[in-house]
Amino acid sequence: MKKILAMALALAMTVSMAACGSSGSNSSAGSAGSAGSAGSAGDVSSEGNADFKVGAIYINSKSDTAGYTYAHNHGITTAMEELGLDTATQLVIRDEVLEDYDAVATAVDTLVGEGCNIIFGISFGYMQAMNDKAAEYPDVMFSHATGYMSNDTNFNNYFGRAYQARYLAGIAAGLKSLEMGNNNVGYVAAYGRQYAETASGINGFALGVQAVNPDAVVYVKELGNWADEVNESAFAKELIESYNCGVISQHCDSAQPQIAAQDAGVFGCGYNSDMTADAPNAHLTAAIWNWDVYYKTAIEAAMTCGGAENFVTAMGGPAYYGGLKENFVDVSPLNEATVAQGTQAAIDAVRELIVSGAWDVFSGVKLHVTVNEDGTATVEQEEAPLLCDGQELVDGALVERDAQVVEAGGPSVEDGVITGTMNYFVEGVEDA
Amino acid sequence: MRFHVVKRDSCPLWKRLALYVGAVAAALVLGGLLLLALGVNPVAYYSRMFTMGMVGNKIAYKSFENYLKVFVPLVLTAVALSLAFKMRFWNIGGEGQFILGAVAASAVAFQAGPVLPGAVTLLLMCLCAMLAAGLYGTLAAALKVKFGTNETLMTLMLNYIALYFLTFLGETKATWNFFLDPTSARPIFVSFAKTVSFPRIPMGKFGLNVCVLFTFAVGALVFVYLRSTKQGYEIAVVGDSAGTARYAGMKVNTIVLRxxxxSACLIGLAAAFKVGTAGILSTNITDDVGWTGIIVAWLAQMNTAVIFLVSALIAMLQYGSDVAAATVSQVDSSFANMLQGAILFLVLAADFSTRFRVVLEGKGGRKHGA
Incomplete structure (x- = not known):
């Protein structure tokens, strides 16, 4: 808005140089107002917590109806309602806060000034400011999504084992590729090896595909951007047309890749939310986040831990990293119209292995999942090394590395690697 | 029927003020109706907005410190832009000059910070930021002087070059890139050494950043420069008519370049103050001051003292709307932005009508309308 006004002024100044004469008309573009009201729960807050306030710092608008900020806001309001807190009076939100140190620090000051007891920040670039502010306000609890900074008392970070949900979605994609007789699977990704978040998602998905279709190849196209709807669609089309991919998976915000898959008559796996409504003839299932699971745990801990200095202890450590077991991540209900026969049985069998803790994705044990004639699934475990393609990304350049990531029968890759430094693709993943 | 826009000779001050106040009131009424439609009490909302949420805030002093962090870069940029605007050089490259200044200041902070004393580093940061931004601005001026290029387009396009350069620095992990944190797997800017930060003068809990004092000093200097020096007079003459200036024996090209x-130097200084206070770079470092500064300079009619007043009000509007939106669940920051835009737009419309009048021209003779 300000930019438009400033440009109009620059134009007016240029015109006004010519003194009188031309008929000037000032144009302006008005931005649409906001609609939709955040749900307000009952009037009665639970006893004793009527003063408790939750603060949140969002990257996009709090009245969004889809996407990353929406998912978090939905999670926070759902959790607060379940805990009997009033979202109209006990939730304070600073939204559209840029990833700028001063902007985040100011937002935190505002929320602390409003009396917030716990402050959530959802964007990676908020990390340093939140880290400093946690030290400045020791009696307020801070919780930061997707980052890696924390302290021992009042500042933790949180993220989820999305790779587990990706593995399950990979099984659905792999079974579909078997059914189609097409071993080429596409993946539209915001980034590739640069971020552990994207690399672990791609690898988890590819291993899931390979568990049912060992011959499958996952072709990855990188957007170089977290949100880019035009290229999300264009890259999906290219994967379908040039790489003959029959299933399109994605790591980006919008449903464009799924819609492109539907238009081309192929199939796909979404991300973040159930995208079946966007592409009913293409979508198989999506790897999704249940943010309310974390927010409920954290707010409950914050209300009962007896002081901000106990928050990290109450959360069981400085880094919350829940997965399928906590129901923090999952796959959306299968789209029965599109999935291959036996997909539900195969996914359920593997889910049980992960939830029980008997097995995890990045370990030295490989799963072979087969769907039997009667629709049941058989899961065999084989001790085999976890192999990458022999390359890793260091300071922007691909360099050679040992192809063996985990020896046969070895334990899972450490959480710190999955969340922070995974900079390689597993075997069977190709750059497209 | 045709109509012409004709410049007014003058408009009495009381009339101007009445129009401005009326414009703000009209925008608030409009916003109030929208707030009512959302089920929000407009009076409560506006009182929070105009007090910047400081009433009943247990750390109100922090709010004022943060308000000054918005105010300082804005007022300095607007003062800087007014220098060029007075000369009718439409520098809308404030964003780009600010970014180059911020990058230069950060480079000094990283290279000199660990070896030199804090005060020396800060001084060097200011100087290098001024030089970098100054040269970037002069590039557009030199092209205009030499080849007659349009400075509005040129400075506008240079903004984007600077912006993408900054994004490139922020997203490119490499051994040469000392702007980024080497310990982070994901590219993030790294903080300066703790000593590289403008000191604050404690006043109880409140700490007054010395940049605020420097900013007022710079404002006073520019005021005197424009009003009482030969160079200031030259700027005014070139602004009124380059031909007259040439006829009077002034070296117009030199005056434009200088x-x-x-102008760009002062924007660089604003950038140095900003990064030297934040202690870290970011891709959103400008906070749009290069754009907002244009509005401020225009509303203040390039008058340095009035720029301080207008900046204070616009910074209040900006900061206050963010704070007010935070506590009302129905109102998001898009609404706050829209309200800000409506206020600025109507004030500018009022401002336009104090400077120009629309003359209707009938089929027959000439008719004059208000």
Whole structure:
């Protein structure tokens, strides 16, 4: 808005140089107002917590109806309602806060000034400011999504084992590729090896595909951007047309890749939310986040831990990293119209292995999942090394590395690697 | 029927003020109706907005510190832009000059910070930021002087070059890139050494950043420069008519280059103050001051003292709307932005009508309308 006004002024100044004469008309573009009201729960807050306030710092608008900020806001309001807190009076939100140190620090000051007891920040670039502010306000609890900074008392970070949900979605994609007789699977990704978040998602998905279709190849196209709807669609089309991919998976915000898959008559796996409504003839299932699971745990801990200095202890450590077991991540209900026969049985069998803790994705044990004639699934475990393609990304350049990531029968890759430094693709993943 | 826009000779001050106040009131009424439609009490909302949420805030002093962090870069940029605007050089490259200044200041902070004392580093940061921004601005001026290029387009396009350069620095992990944190797997800017930060003068809990004092000093200097020096007079003459200036024996090209350099230098200084206070770079470092500064300079009619007043009000509007939106669940920051835009737009419309009048021209003779 300000930019438009400033440009109009620059134009007016240029015109006004010519003194009188031309008929000037000032144009302006008005931005649409906001609609939709955040749900307000009952009037009665639970006893004793009527003063408790939750603060949140969002990257996009709090009245969004889809996407990353929406998912978090939905999670926070759902959790607060379940805990009997009033979202109209006990939730304070600073939204559209840029990833700028001063902007985040100011937002935190505002929320602390409003009396917030716990402050959530959802964007990676908020990390340093939140880290400093946690030290400045020791009696307020801070919780930061997707980052890696924390302290021992009042500042933790949180993220989820999305790779587990990706593995399950990979099984659905792999079974579909078997059914189609097409071993080429596409993946539209915001980034590739640069971020552990994207690399672990791609690898988890590819291993899931390979568990049912060992011959499958996952072709990855990188957007170089977290949100880019035009290229999300264009890259999906290219994967379908040039790489003959029959299933399109994605790591980006919008449903464009799924819609492109539907238009081309192929199939796909979404991300973040159930995208079946966007592409009913293409979508198989999506790897999704249940943010309310974390927010409920954290707010409950914050209300009962007896002081901000106990928050990290109450959360069981400085880094919350829940997965399928906590129901923090999952796959959306299968789209029965599109999935291959036996997909539900195969996914359920593997889910049980992960939830029980008997097995995890990045370990030295490989799963072979087969769907039997009667629709049941058989899961065999084989001790085999976890192999990458022999390359890793260091300071922007691909360099050679040992192809063996985990020896046969070895334990899972450490959480710190999955969340922070995974900079390689597993075997069977190709750059497209 | 045709109509012409004709410049007014003058407009009495009381009339101007009445129009401005009326414009703000009209925008608030409009916003109030929208707030009512959302089920929000407009009076409560506006009182929070105009007090910047400081009433009943247990750390109100922090709010004022943060308000000053918005105010300082804005007022300095607007003062800087007014220098060029007075000369009718439409520098809308404030964003780009600010970014180059911020990058230069950060480079000094990383290279000199660990070896030199804090005060020396900060001084060097200011100087290098001024030089970098100044040269970037002069580039557009030199092209205009030499080849007659349009400075509005040129400075506008240079903004984007600077912005993408900054994004490139922020997203490119490499051994040469000392702007980024080497310990982070994901590219993030790294903080300066703790000593590289403008000191604050404690006043109880409140700490007054010395940049605020420097900003007022710079404002006073520019005021005197424009009003009482030969160079200031030259700027005014070139602004009124380059031909007259040439006829009077003034070296117009030199004056243009010098003034634009000075203008961009001050924007660089604003950037140095900003990063030297935040202690870290970011891709959103400008906070749009290069754009907002244009509105401020225009509303203040390039008058340095009035720029301080207008900046204070616009910074209040900006900061206050963010705070007010935070506590009302129905109102998001898009609404706050829209309200800000409505206020600015109507004030500018009022401002336009104090300077120009629309003359209707009938089929027959000439008719004059208000």
């Amino acid at each position: 003034t634009v350099f000075l």
